[in-house]
Amino acid sequence: MIPNRETIERLKENYPEGTRVELISMSDPYAPPKGTQGTVIGIDDIGSLLVQWDNGSSLNVLYGEDMVRIIKPKKTFKLVFQNGNVEKFETYNDAWQYISDMVLNHDLVWVDFYPSENNWDRIRVRKEF
Known part of the structure; x- marks a missing residue:
């Protein structure tokens, strides 16, 4: 056919x-x-x-x-730190919990959070001193 x-x-x-x-x-x-x-x-x-x-x-x-x-690609959530390090997470909540902990307990200056693989979905988190 x-x-x-x-x-x-x-x-x-x-x-x-x-x-x-x-x-x-x-x-x-x-x-x-x-x-x-x-x-x-x-x-x-x-x-x-x-x-x-x-x-x-x-x-x-x-x-x-x-x-x-x-095969649907597995979605990951990516954090890019000011020093260039990258961390990947399987869920949005895991990534956000990690960011929250870093802001509260460490000297985090900024991090770009990519809730999807599209660059236009970037969220920048910046700690004010």
Whole structure:
């Protein structure tokens, strides 16, 4: 089954280059094992996902036949200190508790807190003397 142009465009939106995927099923006898992860490097004209699998394979994911799932990147919260040190935290509350402790109990001058990986979401915390 060859998808129409609209479907291919939707695939390109849903699986942009760099998207991480995990193999659920593939009908090829040379398929990577179920659970193998890889990176989408493109979509061809018949809707196949071009994937560079972490195990070195480069078999395409065929539209309507094979199945993958998108791996959501794990969100981290990052603190960048005035001396250049970086600390990462798994939760917002863990990061904020660390900042609060540093402001109250140490000579913290400033820290940039990145609640997401986007630079425009930066919060600057500065201790006044």
